[in-house]
Amino acid sequence: MPHLICAPTTINEAARIVELAHRHHCTIQARGGGTSNDLGSLSQAPDIELLTTGLNQLLEHEAPDLTCHIEAGMTLSTLQNHLARKGQKLALDPPDAKHATIGGIIASNASGPKRLRYGTARDQVIGLRVIQADGTVTRSGGRVVKNVAGYDLNKLYIGSLGTLGIIVEANFKLQPLPATEQTLLLTYTNADDAMHTVLSLLGSAITPTALELIDSGAANSMNDGYGLHLPTNGYTLAVNFEGNHTALERQINETRLQARRLNALLGEELTNQDQEHFWHIIRQQQRGTLTCKISLLPSQIAPYLRILSSTCRQHTLEAASIAHAGNGIVYTELRPADALPRLTATITALRHYVNSHHGTLVIERCPTQLKRQIDVWGDPGSSFFMMQRLKEQFDPQGTFTKGRFLGGL
Known part of the structure; x- marks a missing residue:
């Protein structure tokens, strides 16, 4: 205080x-x-x-x-x-x-x-x-x-x-404000097909506003906590569109065609309050008790999810992940949040994998005890020297509290 x-x-x-x-x-x-x-x-x-x-x-x-x-x-x-x-x-x-x-x-x-x-x-x-x-x-x-x-x-x-x-x-x-907005939910049996759809959409003329990949752990949490009915034995891809009615209808139809070719099971379409409620829950899912933010190339999301699954089995943990699939950003919640030795080993293994693929893993939220045992930021990288110089120039006396930011700045 x-x-x-x-x-x-x-x-x-x-x-x-x-x-x-x-x-x-x-x-x-x-x-x-x-x-x-x-x-x-x-x-x-x-x-x-x-x-x-x-x-x-x-x-x-x-x-x-x-x-x-x-x-x-x-x-x-x-x-x-x-x-x-x-x-x-x-x-x-x-x-x-x-x-x-x-x-x-x-x-x-x-x-x-x-x-x-x-x-x-x-x-x-x-x-x-x-x-x-x-x-x-x-x-x-x-x-x-x-x-x-x-x-x-x-x-x-x-x-x-x-x-x-x-x-x-x-x-x-x-x-x-867009004239209209609509969300298409697609279901897949595996993450590879879901991410192939994402990469296909990104390489086309279709312009989704959001592409969110939800794994079974996150679907279970969202169903139990918020009363949704997402499939819990695979992956859900939520594709959001904004625009005028004509353009939106065309883009949704083209998305359906591409998704069917890549083994998608077509789910429901969300509008109005149902859609607003769904995306509110997605955003809140980024804020679990112990949440890691992983940044990778979009093509590396499916392999990461496989490594996550095997690592959690090894250390007897549960995971729930949602991904901004088009940006290569995954939010992974690990449970239980009080299993400190197992959590430390799991995060260390995941960070090693992510770093080896030129990505980053930052612990965005976690219990204070875990922060005492592991660096939430990870390796600051070669740019840290420049960051130190900037801090010295902007705040040479240390008026703004130090220690919270990357590398203890």
């Missing part, structure tokens, strides 16, 4: 708090909705915790230009409600949108299944306002999409977990 919690309601107040912390050699850490607090290594408790939730104003919405300017303490769902009145949206769909703040989403580069089409925060942010370690407020980027002047400092702050500065304002490019 921090020694002091501050809840500013203006950016000037927030900057003053950081300035005082810097002057008195105190450490400070920003907190939004707390939805990503589990992410990262164990760090020392900060002297001051700065709550950003009081910075929650929509400062500007230029609907004709498809841009908006907001304070970083606003939650994503609140922002989406504002934008929907003008028929627009911010194309980010991380878990827990009701509590996740814009600043927290940017700082953790959080995303969801629709990153396949729209990308992550790195693709949506066009400008930021940030409080530096000495309390100075700086701007990066701009307020228009075609802003190409100067260094792209935005990307330094996105995903940095507040180690370089506290994000207090953001400018985004927006997307029109």
